[in-house]
Amino acid sequence: MLANIIKARKEAALSQKELASLVGLTQPDISKIERFERRLDVVEFIDMLTQISKRLNRDLSYIWQELYEHQCKQ
Template sequence: MSGQLTQSRIGQLQCPHDGDVCKGGYRTRSIARAAALQRGWVVSPDYRALIDALIRKREEAGTSQRELARRLGKPPSFINKIELLERRIDLLEFIAIAEALELMPGVMLDQLRASLPHKVSI
């Protein structure tokens, strides 16, 4: 198998030369999302609802991931990883994202809370 890429158990392509994940675009968005889905703490149904709401609000505002990241002073991968459920956000990041979208964080949080079940899972 020398010189061939093999797939590890989490879907990353392993380089046959040194066992590391190969660089150069082999890892696709779908593979990254599959790896993220294995981390239950990132993707509880209620957390997914939060991220879906943020995506909806960003799209309704006509703001790209790149533009939102620019407003936050972050690289585009910051927003991309949040939206792909590869990275959790904390309360301060939620506030900053809402304000960068020219939304009131408190109102947005109230709307989100109203859409969640009585007992929230994390």
């Protein structure tokens, strides 16, 4: 699931620093989350998805659908 978020962040051309600023975290926080060194709580998860979907000009349901499909394949 996190791999999909990282992929979407990169597709949205958001740096870790930019995403961190948008969701009220630091760049090191985003880095640790992406390296599985820090847990991501539900609120942070939703904030990240919301900001990424805004940058991609896509409905949030698009990203949820991708995450759901990825989980179903496992």
